[in-house]
Amino acid sequence: xxxxxxxxxxTILPPRRLIARTLGAPGAVAGSIILAVLVxxxxxxxxxSPFDPNATRVCPRxxxxxxxxxxxxxxxxxxxxxxxxxxxxxSLAVGLLTVAISLVAGTIFGMVIAFLGGxxxxxxxxxxxxxxxxPAIVLAILIVAxxxxxxxxxxxxxxxxxxPRIARVIRSATLTLVGREFVESARAVGASQTRILRxxxxxxxxxxxxxxxxxxxGGAILSTATxxxxxxxxxxxxxxxxxxxxxxxxxxxxxxxxxxxxxxxxFLAVMSVNLVGDRLSHVLxxxxxxxx
Amino acid sequence: xxxxxxLAVESLSVAMGVTPVLEDxxxxxxxxxxxxxxxxxxxxxxxxxxxxxxxxxxxxxxxxGGRILFDGTDMLSLDIGALRAIRGDRIGxxxxxxxxxxxxxxxxGDQIGESLIFHRGxxxxxxxxxxxxxxxxxxxxxxxxxxxxxxxxxSGGQRQRVMIAIALACRPRLxxxxxxxxxxxxxxxxxxxxxxxxxxHELGMAVLLITHDLGVVAEFCDRxxxxxxxxxxxxxxxxxxxxQPRHRYTEALLxxxxxANPPGRKLPSISGTVPAPADRGEGCIFAPRCGFAIxxxxxxxxxxxxxxxxxxxxxxx
Ligand SMILES: Nc1ncnc2c1ncn2[C@@H]1O[C@H](COP(=O)(O)OP(=O)(O)O)[C@@H](O)[C@H]1O
Ligand SMILES: [Mg+2]
Numbered sequence: 199x200x201x202x203x204x205x206x207x208x209t210i211l212p213p214r215r216l217i218a219r220t221l222g223a224p225g226a227v228a229g230s231i232i233l234a235v236l237v238x239x240x241x242x243x244x245x246x247s248p249f250d251p252n253a254t255r256v257c258p259r260x261x262x263x264x265x266x267x268x269x270x271x272x273x274x275x276x277x278x279x280x281x282x283x284x285x286x287x288x289s290l291a292v293g294l295l296t297v298a299i300s301l302v303a304g305t306i307f308g309m310v311i312a313f314l315g316g317x318x319x320x321x322x323x324x325x326x327x328x329x330x331x332x333p334a335i336v337l338a339i340l341i342v343a344x345x346x347x348x349x350x351x352x353x354x355x356x357x358x359x360x361x362p363r364i365a366r367v368i369r370s371a372t373l374t375l376v377g378r379e380f381v382e383s384a385r386a387v388g389a390s391q392t393r394i395l396r397x398x399x400x401x402x403x404x405x406x407x408x409x410x411x412x413x414x415x416g417g418a419i420l421s422t423a424t425x426x427x428x429x430x431x432x433x434x435x436x437x438x439x440x441x442x443x444x445x446x447x448x449x450x451x452x453x454x455x456x457x458x459x460x461x462x463x464x465f466l467a468v469m470s471v472n473l474v475g476d477r478l479s480h481v482l483x484x485x486x487x488x489x490x
Numbered sequence: 491x492x493x494x495x496x497l498a499v500e501s502l503s504v505a506m507g508v509t510p511v512l513e514d515x516x517x518x519x520x521x522x523x524x525x526x527x528x529x530x531x532x533x534x535x536x537x538x539x540x541x542x543x544x545x546x547x548x549x550x551x552x553x554x555g556g557r558i559l560f561d562g563t564d565m566l567s568l569d570i571g572a573l574r575a576i577r578g579d580r581i582g583x584x585x586x587x588x589x590x591x592x593x594x595x596x597x598x599g600d601q602i603g604e605s606l607i608f609h610r611g612x613x614x615x616x617x618x619x620x621x622x623x624x625x626x627x628x629x630x631x632x633x634x635x636x637x638x639x640x641x642x643x644x645s646g647g648q649r650q651r652v653m654i655a656i657a658l659a660c661r662p663r664l665x666x667x668x669x670x671x672x673x674x675x676x677x678x679x680x681x682x683x684x685x686x687x688x689x690x691h692e693l694g695m696a697v698l699l700i701t702h703d704l705g706v707v708a709e710f711c712d713r714x715x716x717x718x719x720x721x722x723x724x725x726x727x728x729x730x731x732x733x734q735p736r737h738r739y740t741e742a743l744l745x746x747x748x749x750a751n752p753p754g755r756k757l758p759s760i761s762g763t764v765p766a767p768a769d770r771g772e773g774c775i776f777a778p779r780c781g782f783a784i785x786x787x788x789x790x791x792x793x794x795x796x797x798x799x800x801x802x803x804x805x806x807x
Contacts, residue, residue: 316549379591385545386585387578387605387656397604401595 219481220474229473232466240286247280251437260453270455272445278455281437282463288438289467292353293419297411299357300418304364305400305407311365312372313395323369329362335421342430349422349438352431356421364410371406375399405482412475416468423464439464494562496521496696497542497664502556504537504546509767511537512720515556516794521663524690524697526707526728528743529717532764535700538717539668542698543583544573561663579609582657586669588649592641598625598652599637605659624655627692629685647678654685661693668700683710704747708732716740719764719775725800736799736806739776774804782807 221227239246248266249256255275256267263270269278311322329337334356341355375381376399384398423440425431432438434445439460446456495518504512512534519525527535540546542558544565558565560581565573577583585591592601602624603617612620618637625633628651641649650670657665667686671679687710690697699711707714707728715725716737724737735741742760744750751757762779774780777787784805794802 379585379587380593382545383583383585383591383653383656384593384604385577386543386583387659388574388576388609389578389604390574393608398593402593404595 216481220477222481223477225473226477229470229477232470233474236286236463236467236470237290239283240290243280243283243287247277247283249277249280251276251280251284252435253277260449260456262453263455269459270453272442272456273449276437278442278459281442282439282459284437285439285442285460285463286467288349288432288436289419289423289464292349292422292432293415293467293471295353296357296360296418296422297415299354300360300364300414301407301411303358304361304410305368305403307361308365308368309372309395309399309403312369313376313391313399315376319369322365326362326366326369329359330366332359334359334363335424338421338425339428339430342425347430347433349426349432349436352422352425356418356425359421360414360418364414367406367410368403371403372399375402409475409479409482412471412478415475416471419471420464420468439467493520495519495559496523496561497698498557498559499538499542500557500559502538502541502558503554504534504541505552505554506537506767507550510554510720511767512541514794515717515720515722517715517722517725519664519696519698522690522694522696523713524699524711526711526714527698527700527717528704528707528714529702530760530764531702533717534720535702535717536668539583539666539698539700542666543577543581544568545577575609578605578657578662579660580662581664581666582660582662583666584650584653584657584668584670586672588646588653588673591653592649594641597638597640598644601641602652602655602659605656609660620659621655624659625652627658627689628652628655629681630655645678646674647681650674650678650682651685654682654689658689658693658695662695664696664698665690666698666700669702670699671706672701672703679706686710704743705749708749716743719770720767721775721802722794722800723776723802725797727798730799734807736801737776737803738780738782738805738807741807774802 221230253276256277257271257275259271259273259275261267261271267277267279269282272278307322311319332340337359338355341358342351345351345354381394381398384394389398422431423438426438426440427444429444432441434441442460443457443464446453446460449456497519499518500516502512502515503510515538517525527538529535537546537551541553542560542565546553553566560576568576592598599618599621602621603614606612606617606620607614621637622633625636630636630648630651644652665686670686671682674682683706686697699707701707711728713725714728714731715722716739717723718739724731724735724740731740732744735744745758746760748757760779765775765778771788773788773790774792777783780787782805786804790804792802792804794800
């Protein structure tokens with residue numbers, strides 16, 4: 199490094215340097231490779247799938263893995279490999295949607311209550327505390343109970359249940375920023391409240407937002423799969439990993455592939471996302487700059 | 491003062507929560523004039539500056555009395571939109587901490603251009619060329635190449651120059667500089683003061699220079715107001731104040747200046763500390779620390795006399 203890292207300031211890295219440094223650890227490299235394979239499979243699922251994921255009786259019921267059906271078949275004679283590929287599509291899309299909901303709402307909420315301060319902040323914090331009193335998955339189940347079951351509603355529910363955690367972190371990060379002199383200087387040149395929020399606070403919070411998002415994505419994929427497993431998320435015949443796991447439960451003894459492959463896919467997706475997320479947060483964390 | 495003042499602060503009183511921090515503060519600045527506001531740390535200088543800009547953090551800060559007239563406009567009756575139109579356009583402000591007064595995620599070009607874009611309605615291109623001119627003006631060499639640098643790539647002195655460029659972007663009529671050199675190295679301090687002094691003449695603007703360092707005001711200001719514990723205790727043309735200080739506090743402050751003492755010796759300091767706002771008695775607030783206090787000082791608050799040499803003391807030098 200030629201320039202000293204700015205004291206207590208946000209680390210600014212150009213995207214190429216950011217990627218290079220993120221890939222500077224073996225775990226992150228492994229995670230990125232697995233994630234890249236999953237993303238590739240998800241995007242090109244229609245081309246890569248040997249069978250229609252929802253077509254029944256393309257093979258004997260509960261047939262074991264073979265050269266034509268790599269991962270075997272389920273109770274209805276559907277090709278599990280094809281269903282896993284389409285499931286990747288759904289899981290990643292739903293995961294991203296979920297995280298987007300938590301991040302956008304949580305960031306706006308946390309930033310605004312901290313910025314306005316006073317009574318707004320006190321009431322906001324009380325609200326967050328109430329929401330944080332429930333385990334997130336319980337909160338998500340409650341929300342689904344209100345909204346009704348379905349893949350989209352599950353994403354919405356998990357997204358909403360993730361808001362308070364994000365909002366709380368963003369609130370405290372904002373509190374340290376609003377006391378900084380550059381906010382005062384912005385006021386002194388006549389910037390409006392919204393301009394200060396948008397132009398001065400938000401960009402400084404962005405690294406934290408990215409870190410929170412990358413750390414949350416794995417959990418979001420797992421939580422939405424959990425809801426599907428419980429029958430509250432994606433409904434049959436949608437190929438979704440959690441739902442597939444749930445359907446495979448009964449045959450675990452004599453057709454374990456109905457559970458092993460969706461479970462493995464879920465495990466790999468969550469693990470790879472977390473490996474990359476951890477590393478990214480390490481690289482972007484101002485306190486960790488200078489290491490790695 | 492024959493000329494209509496650019497800024498008139500009249501009997502300003504400010505409280506932080508329930509504690510009064512400014513009491514009956516009055517001063518005027520004529521167009522193009524430089525007033526120094528001097529006093530120990532904690533005496534209310536920054537609160538005065540922030541009150542003028544209406545930037546006092548509220549809560550806890552509250553203006554509880556007085557008037558602030560800028561160019562004939564009553565700042566205390568303006569709505570927020572009208573205030574924003576004045577801030578950064580007709581009144582510029584620079585702060586003590588150049589290290590943290592710039593936003594770390596924007597280039598200095600962006601930050602100087604910002605107020606040109608929203609006060610002057612310039613587009614990005616014109617703002618950029620104007621910004622380069624401003625950087626030239628504040629003495630940053632090769633200005634055009636510096637526009638895309640980030641604050642952390644600059645030294646403290648350069649950052650303060652950038653802050654000055656931001657404050658002066660719209661050619662304000664009044665510049666409020668709150669301890670602009672306190673955080674800088676001694677050599678850089680002189681350069682920054684020279685710069686402000688030069689720009690004041692070039693742009694014909696008035697300056698309110700806030701400092702705790704009498705040495706700074708001596709060579710720089712037309713008039714000096716001395717503040718103690720939230721009140722103005724003496725105000726006079728700079729030369730007169732230095733030649734013939736009359737308030738005992740001003741006198742004591744002058745004795746603590748390095749120039750007034752033989753080099754190598756430890757500087758004298760005023761014994762005691764500024765009383766907390768809650769512990770201020772009926773009389774002169776400086777009385778407990780004053781070597782010349784007479785009985786009256788403890789019981790009765792001395793009034794501030796009229797210009798040109800204003801004074802708040804029962805037993806002056
Ligand atoms: N945000 C604040 N909250 C509470 N008290 C404050 C605040 N800002 C300043 N004060 C108080 O107001 C008084 C004057 O402070 P200030 O104007 O900052 O002094 P200085 O002359 O060093 O600039 C001090 O007693 C200080 O404790
Ligand atoms: Mg101050």
